[in-house]
Amino acid sequence: MKYYFVKLIITSGLLLFYANNAEGHDYWQQRVVYDMNVNFDVKNHQFTGDQTLQYYNNSPDTLYNIYYHLYFNAFQPNSMMDVRSRTIADPDGRVGSRIAGLQPDEIGYLKVDELMQEDAQLSYEISETILEVSLAEPLPPGTSTTFKMKFNGQVPVQIRRSGRDNLGGVDYSMAQWFPKLAEYDEMGWHTTPYVGREFHAPWGDYDVKITIDKDYVIAGTGILQNPNEIGYGYEDEGVKVKRKGKNITYHFKAQNVHDFVWAADPDYTQLTAQVPNGPILRFFYIPGEETKLWEQLPAYTVKAFEYAQKKFGTYGWSQYSVIQGGDGGMEYPMATLIANKKLSGVRSLQSLIGVTLHEMMHSWYQGMMATNESFYPWMDEGYTSFAESYTSNAILDENKENPIAGSYRSYINWAKSGKEEPISTHADHFTTNRAYSIGSYVKGAVSLEQLSYIIGTDARDKGLLRYHQEWSFKHPDLNDFIRVMEKQSGIELDWYYEYWVNTTKTIDYGIQAVVAEGGDQTKVTLERIGLMPMPVDLYITKKDGSQVIYYLPLTIMRGEKPNETDLKRVTLADWPWTHPTNSFSIDIPLSDIATLEIDPKGRMADIERSNNRYELDEVTIEEKENK
Numbered sequence: 001m002k003y004y005f006v007k008l009i010i011t012s013g014l015l016l017f018y019a020n021n022a023e024g025h026d027y028w029q030q031r032v033v034y035d036m037n038v039n040f041d042v043k044n045h046q047f048t049g050d051q052t053l054q055y056y057n058n059s060p061d062t063l064y065n066i067y068y069h070l071y072f073n074a075f076q077p078n079s080m081m082d083v084r085s086r087t088i089a090d091p092d093g094r095v096g097s098r099i100a101g102l103q104p105d106e107i108g109y110l111k112v113d114e115l116m117q118e119d120a121q122l123s124y125e126i127s128e129t130i131l132e133v134s135l136a137e138p139l140p141p142g143t144s145t146t147f148k149m150k151f152n153g154q155v156p157v158q159i160r161r162s163g164r165d166n167l168g169g170v171d172y173s174m175a176q177w178f179p180k181l182a183e184y185d186e187m188g189w190h191t192t193p194y195v196g197r198e199f200h201a202p203w204g205d206y207d208v209k210i211t212i213d214k215d216y217v218i219a220g221t222g223i224l225q226n227p228n229e230i231g232y233g234y235e236d237e238g239v240k241v242k243r244k245g246k247n248i249t250y251h252f253k254a255q256n257v258h259d260f261v262w263a264a265d266p267d268y269t270q271l272t273a274q275v276p277n278g279p280i281l282r283f284f285y286i287p288g289e290e291t292k293l294w295e296q297l298p299a300y301t302v303k304a305f306e307y308a309q310k311k312f313g314t315y316g317w318s319q320y321s322v323i324q325g326g327d328g329g330m331e332y333p334m335a336t337l338i339a340n341k342k343l344s345g346v347r348s349l350q351s352l353i354g355v356t357l358h359e360m361m362h363s364w365y366q367g368m369m370a371t372n373e374s375f376y377p378w379m380d381e382g383y384t385s386f387a388e389s390y391t392s393n394a395i396l397d398e399n400k401e402n403p404i405a406g407s408y409r410s411y412i413n414w415a416k417s418g419k420e421e422p423i424s425t426h427a428d429h430f431t432t433n434r435a436y437s438i439g440s441y442v443k444g445a446v447s448l449e450q451l452s453y454i455i456g457t458d459a460r461d462k463g464l465l466r467y468h469q470e471w472s473f474k475h476p477d478l479n480d481f482i483r484v485m486e487k488q489s490g491i492e493l494d495w496y497y498e499y500w501v502n503t504t505k506t507i508d509y510g511i512q513a514v515v516a517e518g519g520d521q522t523k524v525t526l527e528r529i530g531l532m533p534m535p536v537d538l539y540i541t542k543k544d545g546s547q548v549i550y551y552l553p554l555t556i557m558r559g560e561k562p563n564e565t566d567l568k569r570v571t572l573a574d575w576p577w578t579h580p581t582n583s584f585s586i587d588i589p590l591s592d593i594a595t596l597e598i599d600p601k602g603r604m605a606d607i608e609r610s611n612n613r614y615e616l617d618e619v620t621i622e623e624k625e626n627k
C-alpha cells in the first residue's frame with residue numbers, strides 16, 4: 001500500500017501543468033478548496049454535512065454574489081427537470097414521468113442550515129437547484145475568502161445518475177450530492193438550472209470525510225487516506241483490520257478536480273490493476289452471476305490506458321476507479337459510475353468494455369480538458385466518443401480503417417432528416433434529446449475525424465497532444481481548441497467551425513464533367529452542391545492502375561495540408577468558396593483515365609456520395625448513347 005503513496009507523490013508533478021499558462025492567452029480561472037465532513041444515515045437515506053470552502057477570486061472582477069448548485073432539488077415533483085422530461089417530445093426512458101410520482105420519502109433534496117462568510121451570516125435564497133447568495137463583504141480580484149456551510153440532504157430514489165437502489169442493486173450512487181459552487185469565468189456566472197444534463201464547476205482540491213454504517217464500502221473520487229482504519233480493499237497488500245463500533249469514517253483527498261463522486265454498498269468487492277507508467281485502477285462491484293464479466297475488465301482497461309496515454313496525453317492523477325453504480329455510464333474525476341444492469345438488461349462484455357472505454361476517455365475530455373459542457377457538449381461527448389472509438393479499435397484489434405465511420409453514417413442520416421439543430425445550441429435547449437445526442441456524440445466525433453481531412457492526420461494527432469499539454473486542468477473553449485490546431489497545422493480553421501458548429505449547412509461535392517481537351521489533356525469540372533465549403537482531394541485512377549491526387553485547398557485556409565500518401569499529388573489553385581464550380585485541366589489523356597473520385601476514404605462528411613465518383617468507361621458510353 002505504501003508503494004502507491006510513493007507513486008502519488010511522483011505523479012503530483014501534474015501540478016506543473018496547472019502553473020503553465022497557455023501561450024499568448026490572458027487566461028485566468030477561479031479556484032476552490034473544499035473540506036467536508038458528512039454524516040450519512042443509511043436507515044432514512046439522509047445526511048448532514050459541514051462544508052468549509054476556501055474560494056480564490058482570480059478574476060479581474062469584484063464579486064458581490066456567489067451561487068451554488070443544489071442538484072438534488074431537481075428530484076421533486078414539478079421541478080424544471082420533471083416538467084422538461086414530461087414535455088419534451090422524446091423523453092429519456094430512465095426519467096419519463098417518474099419524478100412526478102415521487103413520495104416525500106423518495107424525493108431528493110439539499111437544504112442549507114447555515115451559511116457564513118468568515119464570521120458573518122449570509123443571506124441567501126434557494127431557487128430550486130441554484131442557491132443565490134449575497135456576500136457580506138465584496139470579494140476583490142486576487143483575494144480569497146472562506147465560506148462555512150451546514151447542510152442536510154436526502155438521497156432520491158434513483159431516477160437519473162444519482163440516487164439510491166439502482167437496477168443492479170447498488171445502494172447509493174452519490175453524484176452531484178453536495179452544495180457545489182458554480183463557476184465564474186470570462187462569461188460571468190454559470191448558474192444553469194439542472195434539468196438532467198451537464199455539469200461545470202471550478203477547479204480545486206477536495207478533502208472529504210464520510211461517516212457511514214460500518215458495513216458499507218465506499219468508492220469514489222480521491223485517494224483513500226485511512227486504508228488501515230478502513231481495512232478494506234487492500235487485503236492483497238496484507239492489511240487486515242476488524243471494523244469495530246457502529247460507524248466508520250472514510251477519508252478521501254483529491255487534488256485538481258472539479259467534482260467529487262462516491263458510491264456505497266455493503267457488498268462491493270474490489271479488483272485492482274496497475275497501468276505501467278500510469279494510475280492504479282480500482283474496480284468496485286457487487287460480485288455475483290450478473291457481474292461475472294467485471295473480472296475481465298481490469299486487463300482491457302490497463303491496455304486502454306496505455307494506448308490512450310500515448311495517443312491523447314498523460315493521465316493526470318495516480319488513481320482511477322470503475323465503480324458499479326448509476327444508471328448508464330457517467331464520468332467523474334478519477335472515477336466513473338457504470339450501471340451493470342440497464343432497462344434493456346445486463347450488459348454484454350462488448351457493452352461493458354465500450355462504456356468503460358467511453359467513461360475513461362472522459363478523463364481527458366471533461367476530466368482534464370474541462371470545457372463548459374453546456375456550451376460545448378460536442379467537445380465533451382464528441383471528442384470522448386472519437387477517443388473511445390480509436391482506443392477500442394486499437395485494443396480490441398478491430399482494424400477499422402476509419403474507426404469513426406459509423407458516426408459519419410448516423411450524422412449523414414440525421415442531416416438529411418431535416419431535424420438537425422446547430423451544435424452551438426446550449427445543451428439544455430435542444431428541441432429533442434435526439435438532436436442533442438447526435439449533435440454532441442456523433443457530429444462532435446465527426447468534427448475531429450474530418451479535421452484530419454483538412455489539416456492532415458499527423459497535424460490533428462499532434463494537435464490533440466498539444467491541446468492536452470496546453471489546456472489540461474483548465475476550461476478551454478472552442479476558440480482555444482481552434483488556435484491550437486491552427487498553430488499546429490499552419491492552416492486557418494475559423495471557417496470550418498463557423499459552418500460545422502453554428503449552422504446545419506451540409507457538404508456535398510460532385511464531379512460535374514470530364515471531357516477530352518487537345519494536347520492529351522483532360523478538363524475536369526467539379527461542383528459544390530452543398531452550402532458548406534471544403535477542400536477537395538480528387539483521386540484519379542488510370543487504366544494501368546496507377547493513381548494521382550489533385551488537391552484543391554480553399555482560399556480561406558491560407559495553407560495546404562501536406563501530402564499524406566506515397567502517391568504523386570498535384571496542388572491546384574485555391575478554390576474560392578464563392579465559386580460553385582471549378583474547372584481545371586490535368587495532364588492525363590481522357591483515354592487513360594479509369595475513374596475519378598473525390599475523397600475515396602470518406603473523411604469528408606459528404607451527404608451525397610453518389611456524385612463523388614465518375615467511372616469513365618460508363619460515362620463515355622452514356623454520352624455516346626445520348627448523342
Ligand SMILES: [Zn+2]
Nearest residue numbers: 358362381384
Ligand atoms: Zn460521455
